[in-house]
Amino acid sequence: MSKRFWKGIFEENPVLVLMLGLCPALGTTTAVKPALAMGIATAIVLIAVELVMTLLSHAVHEKVFMVVSVLLTAVLTSIAEYVMAQNFPELHEELGIYLPLMAISSVILSRVSAVSKSGSLAEALGDSLGMGIGFVLALATVSSVRELLGAGTWFGLQVMPEGFQPVAAFSMAPGAFFTVAFLAAAMNVKARRKASETDREGE
Amino acid sequence: MNYVVFAVEAALISNIALSYFLGLSPFPEIGKDKKQTCIGALAMVIVMTLSSLICGVIYRYILVPANAVQAKTVVFVVVILAASGLLALLLRKRAGELESGKAFPVLAVNTAVLGTVLVIVQNDYGVLNGTFYGFMAAVGYLIVIAMLSSIDDELKYSDVPKSFRGVPILLVAAGLMAIAFHGIEVLGG
Numbered sequence: 060m061s062k063r064f065w066k067g068i069f070e071e072n073p074v075l076v077l078m079l080g081l082c083p084a085l086g087t088t089t090a091v092k093p094a095l096a097m098g099i100a101t102a103i104v105l106i107a108v109e110l111v112m113t114l115l116s117h118a119v120h121e122k123v124f125m126v127v128s129v130l131l132t133a134v135l136t137s138i139a140e141y142v143m144a145q146n147f148p149e150l151h152e153e154l155g156i157y158l159p160l161m162a163i164s165s166v167i168l169s170r171v172s173a174v175s176k177s178g179s180l181a182e183a184l185g186d187s188l189g190m191g192i193g194f195v196l197a198l199a200t201v202s203s204v205r206e207l208l209g210a211g212t213w214f215g216l217q218v219m220p221e222g223f224q225p226v227a228a229f230s231m232a233p234g235a236f237f238t239v240a241f242l243a244a245a246m247n248v249k250a251r252r253k254a255s256e257t258d259r260e261g262e
Numbered sequence: 263m264n265y266v267v268f269a270v271e272a273a274l275i276s277n278i279a280l281s282y283f284l285g286l287s288p289f290p291e292i293g294k295d296k297k298q299t300c301i302g303a304l305a306m307v308i309v310m311t312l313s314s315l316i317c318g319v320i321y322r323y324i325l326v327p328a329n330a331v332q333a334k335t336v337v338f339v340v341v342i343l344a345a346s347g348l349l350a351l352l353l354r355k356r357a358g359e360l361e362s363g364k365a366f367p368v369l370a371v372n373t374a375v376l377g378t379v380l381v382i383v384q385n386d387y388g389v390l391n392g393t394f395y396g397f398m399a400a401v402g403y404l405i406v407i408a409m410l411s412s413i414d415d416e417l418k419y420s421d422v423p424k425s426f427r428g429v430p431i432l433l434v435a436a437g438l439m440a441i442a443f444h445g446i447e448v449l450g451g
Contacts, residue, residue, distance in 0.1 A: 078289060078429045082373050085283035126343065133339040141332055156282070156380040159335040160373055165287045232281045232444070236437030240430040247425035 063182055067189025073166045074197035074239070075246045080166035084201055085235040086157045091214045093153045094202035095195065100143065100158065102191030104135045105167045109187035112175040121176075128171045133162035166194055197242075204238050205229045265394070272395045273402030275447045278374055280440040282381065285374030285403055289429055296411050303407045305349055307400040310375050313338075313345050314396025317379045318389040334383065342375050374403055410435065 073079045080101070087097040112119075112128050119127050140158050144151040151158065161167070174186045206212055209230030211219035219225075228234045278284040285306075317338050325331055378399050382392040413435050422431050 079287075081286040081289065082283045082377070085286075129339060129343065130336070133336045137332060137335045140335065156377055156384060159338075159380055160284075160377055162335050162339050163373055163376055165373070228441075232283070232440045233437040235283065236433045236440060240426070240433035240437065243433070244423070244425040244430045247427075247430065251425065 061185060063185035064189035067186060067191075068193040068196065070250070072193045072197055072246065073170075073190050074194060074201075075243045076250070077169075078243070079169055080164055080194060081239070082160060083157050083164070084198055084239055085232075087154060088198060088202035088205050088235060088238075089209070089230050090206045090212075091199065091202045093150060094198040096143070096147070096150045097154055097157060097161075098195035098198040100139050101161055101164060101166060102195055104132060104139060104161060105164075105170060105191045105194070106184075106187040107135055108132050108167055109171055109175055109183045110180070112171050113178060113180055113183040116175055116178040124176065125168070125172060128168060128175075129163060132164070132167050136162040166190065201235075201238050201242060204242070205234055209234060268391070268394070269398045270446065272398035273405070274443050277402045277406060277440075277443055278378055278381075278399045279403050279406045280436060280443055282377055284377035285372050285407075287372060289432060296415075299407060299411055300404075303404045306372065306374060307397065307404060309342070309346050309349050310378055310400035310403075311393060311397040313342050313375050313379055314382055315389070315393040316341050316345065318382060318387075318392040321383055322389055338376055338379050342379070346375070374400075406436075406439065409439065 067073065071077055074081070074084045083097050083101065088094045108128065108131055111131060112124075115127070116124075136159060139161070140151070143154070143158060170186060170190050174183050177183075203213060206214075207218060208226050209228070211217065211223050211225045226234070229238065276282070279286065320337060320341065321331075321334060325334055325337065378396050381399075382395055387395055410432060414432060417431060417435075426434070
């Protein structure tokens with residue numbers, strides 16, 4: 060279980076290694092605040108869906124398993140949307156289409172199809188917690204880079220010195236693509252170094 | 263409203279893949295099976311137009327009068343699942359080479375369709391304009407996917423840094439395309 064947990068955070072980070080959930084990772088990361096809100100909402104729904112579907116894995120026929128998962132995710136997403144709209148109307152407005160899009164989030168659905176079918180609750184718990192936290196961390200990293208370079212702020216606070224000229228491209232679509240591409244490449248370098256180290260140990 | 267401007271806006275300037283980041287889940291598969299990716303994107307034009315029409319009608323004439331706008335996500339997901347399931351059934355009969363088992367999750371899980379419908383509702387385009395928007399957005403998506411898969415072809419012959427191989431370099435390409443597409447807006451203005 061704990062092995063699964065750590066895998067989700069670094070080795071198999073949903074966004075930067077598995078390339079899942081690119082849509083929220085690119086769309087909500089203009090600033091740290093909406094990115095964190097999106098990440099936490101997704102993580103909570105992911106944990107709930109993965110656990111419930113694991114419990115139901117014997118009761119639901121394999122053919123309709125994914126359809127049931129999608130419907131459950133959609134219902135939970137609607138609830139998350141409602142809660143967000145009631146308590147944080149500004150964030151809800153800012154997230155726009157990306158919050159309801161969680162209903163078919165590839166992070167949630169691919170984890171459910173990869174883990175929940177086995178029916179092991181411990182595996183599902185470790186995996187969903189790891190993937191959820193990994194997703195939040197990835198979004199936080201991407202949005203930190205973009206907010207610092209694109210606006211010179213972090214979580215709305217002025218961080219960069221006064222002379223800093225914000226690079227507007229980072230708060231627009233191209234900057235999102237570049238940031239995620241470079242972070243994913245950095246994760247690649249790390250994974251490769253680790254792989255070659257274990258090779259040497261083997262020799 | 264000028265329909266030519268609206269069409270260019272929907273397909274290119276605010277391209278769903280490059281400025282809304284929708285439908286990027288087939289990214290890791292782009293290089294692997296070009297035909298499958300392109301047939302999938304082509305099928306999406308049909309699903310997207312159909313879903314935009316049905317969801318537009320349901321939203322305008324059922325959800326808004328019934329004051330049940332909160333239920334829109336669930337309703338749209340059901341409509342899209344049904345539309346893409348229907349298409350998968352039809353495709354299985356017509357084209358044997360496209361395995362419906364593979365096409366169905368790609369279509370159903372694809373964020374592009376749901377995202378487009380949500381954009382239509384958010385911007386209050388109405389039923390007719392919304393359907394037109396859905397169609398043009400899907401055409402724009404097809405253009406981007408076709409271009410990216412050709413770029414991926416070219417990348418095989420270039421010396422890409424090891425850590426960028428695969429999806430990261432495609433994301434860089436998409437970023438550069440986003441800059442280029444953004445330039446079209448300036449031409450129009």
